[in-house]
Amino acid sequence: PYVGPSKEEVLALRKEHLSPAMLYHFKNPVMITHGKMQYLFDERGRRYLDAFAGIVTVSVGHCHPEVNKAVIEQTERLQHTTVIYLNNQIAEYAKELTDRMPGNLKARRGGKGGRDLGRFLVAYFVNSGSEANDMAIMMARLYTGQYDMIALRNGYHGLTGATMGLMGLHTWKANIPHGFGVHHALNPDPYRGVFGNDGPAYARDVTDIIQSSTPGRVAGFISETIQGVGGAVPLADGYLPEVYKTVREAGGICIADEVQTGFGRTGSNYWGFQNAGVTPDIVTMAKGIGNGLPLGAVVTTPEIAATLAQRLHFNTYGGNPVCSAGGRAVLRVIDQEGIQAKAADVGGHLLKGLRGLAAKHDVIGDVRGLGLMTGMELVKDRATKEPAKEETAYVFERCKDLGVLLGKGGLHGNVFRIKPPMCITKPDVDFLVAALDQALSEL
Numbered sequence: 001p002y003v004g005p006s007k008e009e010v011l012a013l014r015k016e017h018l019s020p021a022m023l024y025h026f027k028n029p030v031m032i033t034h035g036k037m038q039y040l041f042d043e044r045g046r047r048y049l050d051a052f053a054g055i056v057t058v059s060v061g062h063c064h065p066e067v068n069k070a071v072i073e074q075t076e077r078l079q080h081t082t083v084i085y086l087n088n089q090i091a092e093y094a095k096e097l098t099d100r101m102p103g104n105l106k107a108r109r110g111g112k113g114g115r116d117l118g119r120f121l122v123a124y125f126v127n128s129g130s131e132a133n134d135m136a137i138m139m140a141r142l143y144t145g146q147y148d149m150i151a152l153r154n155g156y157h158g159l160t161g162a163t164m165g166l167m168g169l170h171t172w173k174a175n176i177p178h179g180f181g182v183h184h185a186l187n188p189d190p191y192r193g194v195f196g197n198d199g200p201a202y203a204r205d206v207t208d209i210i211q212s213s214t215p216g217r218v219a220g221f222i223s224e225t226i227q228g229v230g231g232a233v234p235l236a237d238g239y240l241p242e243v244y245k246t247v248r249e250a251g252g253i254c255i256a257d258e259v260q261t262g263f264g265r266t267g268s269n270y271w272g273f274q275n276a277g278v279t280p281d282i283v284t285m286a287k288g289i290g291n292g293l294p295l296g297a298v299v300t301t302p303e304i305a306a307t308l309a310q311r312l313h314f315n316t317y318g319g320n321p322v323c324s325a326g327g328r329a330v331l332r333v334i335d336q337e338g339i340q341a342k343a344a345d346v347g348g349h350l351l352k353g354l355r356g357l358a359a360k361h362d363v364i365g366d367v368r369g370l371g372l373m374t375g376m377e378l379v380k381d382r383a384t385k386e387p388a389k390e391e392t393a394y395v396f397e398r399c400k401d402l403g404v405l406l407g408k409g410g411l412h413g414n415v416f417r418i419k420p421p422m423c424i425t426k427p428d429v430d431f432l433v434a435a436l437d438q439a440l441s442e443l
Ligand code: PMP
Pocket: 127, 128, 129, 130, 131, 133, 156, 157, 158, 159, 224, 228, 229, 257, 258, 259, 260, 286, 287
């Protein structure tokens, strides 16, 4: 059982001593003191189904025993900086992580005929998604000698000075001189976008941007493969292959932000970009990579990575022994427990359940996603698509009272982001759908 200050006391401490920028969910917030696999528990021991995985960070389950064991063992042996001395964990982890990249990425720039190209993929470890993307765009700029980056409207890549420049959502942008040289392209949003699901039509905007707003050459392009914070928005069919081609023709490199979509979450593939049939030059990772540990990574080709070695570069804790041990355990668990196949199977069941709700409740404008990376958008009117913000807020709060913690997102706060730990079962999904049904019926 939990022993410690009460929820009210914790709230008072936060109000007095923590930055007011720290947000929490719900009018009546929940205090979480324990986690076990797909469940979270409050200070009174009440159980909640976690349908948001602590913001998509928990991939294989809260306090997964194998990950915990690896972290505890390494903590007892050594916790230290990553740099200046050798340690086995980060080195073995880099091999194990890059071994999970698809063959064509290994071969694309890795080396010349007949060699073991797998060896040539390299990782750089950091502590968060923002840092990973910060590094990625720096590498793109150093490698190409160009400065202009293209990102998507409605995209989210982090909140450091540099990544805030990539941000495509005004709600997260502070009025400071954040990273410049970023052009925001039309978002290829199949539900709300002007060209519907016509990917190549949106891709022409990237050509226009290159021709009108850059020297004709660019450093690169970055996007999520399904937008997370922006409201679980998949990119229109055929968009990424066109854009990657255009950007490469302009000398740029292509970055896939897999912070939310990686590690099997989309079910059909280990990496989100594989669903679009593209091969990025740099892949950034965080969140699910560490199952809750502060860990991120940038994986790229040795050629691109080499540019970073022009100057000294250093990150005290990136890939430290404890986080590396945990990250390695996550990879093992994903393989051993068939997590990707589970995401496909249980995710399919979830999408079916959500579509069933859409057939019953007119307020549901769209159900979308892949595997366990799903979204459900509420609208006041299916024709005008006016966001049903208050209705979303009600269902969000009500589902919490019914024992289900959902995520919320989208620019208008009218999209449920349903991205549970990937150990979730079909009976859990049935419970989740029943709670949503109940709350929606009360509108
Ligand atoms: N990229 C994506 C796609 C994200 O969703 C996030 C976090 N929401 C980030 C990058 C930034 O990650 P962090 O908060 O760990 O810096």
